[in-house]
Amino acid sequence: MKKIRLGVIGIGNMGSEHCRNLAAGKCPEIELAAVADVREDRMEWARHELPESVKVFPSGRDLIRSGECDAVLIAVPHYLHEQLAVQAMSHGLDVLCEKPISVEAAAGRRMIRCAATSGKTLALMFNQRTNSVYRAIRNIMQNQELGAIKRMSWIVTDWYRTQKYYDSGSWRATWAGEGGGVLLNQCPHQLDLLIWLCGMPVKVQAQCHEGKWHHIEVEDDVTAYLEFGNGATGVFTASTGDLPGTNRLEIDCERGKLICEDGKIRCFRLGQNERETCFNSDNPWYQCNAKEEEIQTDGENPQHIGVLNAFAAHLLHGTPLTADAEDGLRALQLSNAIHYSGWTGEMVSVPVPEDKFHELLDKKIAGSTVRKTGDITYESDHTGTGAKAGQ
Structure with a gap:
């Protein structure tokens, strides 16, 4: 072989x-x-x-x-x-x-x-992406079993880290050494999955709190409001300061919704499209008993x-x-947009202008703590390149 x-x-x-x-x-x-x-x-x-x-x-x-x-x-x-x-x-x-x-x-x-x-x-x-739970959700969304997405929310705060974690590496949690906090270190997987499952948001309004729960210079608490191309909206919340944390993904669609939590997927299916119910029902207080089921997966998680x-x-x-390089780029474009919105306080389109992002990040790097280790020298070089190889 x-x-x-x-x-x-x-x-x-x-x-x-x-x-x-x-x-x-x-x-x-x-x-x-x-x-x-x-x-x-x-x-x-x-x-x-x-x-x-x-x-x-x-x-x-x-x-x-x-x-x-x-x-x-x-x-x-x-x-x-x-x-x-x-x-x-x-x-x-x-x-x-x-x-x-x-x-x-x-x-x-x-x-x-x-x-x-x-x-x-x-x-x-x-x-x-290899997780059987997310692969099963992907199949449902790709097959349009529940119709178009209307809303999503993901609370992923089970990334709890103590101060000892951040102190364990001189490059950690600095703009010059790492380039970001929870968004760039812990959450690239969730941002990739968000796009993989729900599509790429087109607009972002975010709050990124830097050093809210730890003695660090980068963000450790983030909440982002998202808008998608079809008019769907979403909220993404991440933190390394919640104990106990939560990891709950909810995707609301025209014909039902999915809730993913604790390694299980609950699916609620409607008898008809909610849009039809909204405009055809004579009952102003319409309620329904959605059919609930637990989605079975193949259990494989390599x-x-x-x-x-x-x-x-x-x-x-x-x-x-x-996952290929374009997947990596999309996830980073969303991460950059959340950072950029948090820094400017503005709702921004995705992707954000790369030159303006670079300029703002460079200012963060310029004020970053200078740290040195045996393998990498982290310094503010005022070019936005951050870490330099110490070789």
Whole structure:
């Protein structure tokens, strides 16, 4: 069996987990060929914990140029995604990038242009798309079983984090190091799923509270009002300060609604389209007993392993990716729009002007805390590029 020789760039929390899964043989069409990290302690971990055949490099650049890999998985801080992805694709390697695709949509578009020019694949690690619950909702929405969407709301506040979490990494929760808070770190999956299930909002009005619950400089509490192209509306709420938190998605449609909570989907089906009932019923206080059922799923939830296997299958057999670069760009455009609206206090169209977003983010970076670590130097360089590789 032919295998994809994969290199993992960045072997921190997420990157090391990918390495363990690959080394355990959970992705039969992928060979873990190499890893890279600029931190000596992580390289030592790789030398002792991974198979001897895995080459260890002191930087992503060295791994990319080594000739040891056919593709790379990028699992480094957000600001470095563009730099490393472009380097890899320019050297003939396919790329699977951890979320988000980048910090600014403009950078995401540059990555997509590089993929088109080089002819290489650029995929995103949106592993929540593999969840059986969201796949089942997607099928219902795509098949229009409940008619057009009228309203949606998603309260996702089960991302609780203590101050210790934010203090655990010098790049965390700074504009220069991370480029955002709950929107860019915890919620890229939910923003992607929101678009995947309900469509792309066309307008956003948001409040982004910075350091409301923690001693941080980025947002940890967000509420966004959304408008969709067909006139549907929505509300998206996220926080890392609620305990206990909630994860509840409700989608109201013309012929019923879906409620997703605690890993279950409840579906309420109407006998006829609500729009028909509204204008044809003689009863001004009309009520109905909607048919309620729990939607059964296939129960499969392969998560990161599923995305990796789909990536390999795409490269070897041409089958679909779990999520491609355009998916990553759309999720970031929505994230950027929520930030931009929060910063300006205005209702904005999606996507927002990239130059104006860059200008406002650059001001945030200019006032950001200067932090340094052994692997990345985070500094305000007044160009909006944020983190710089310390290599």
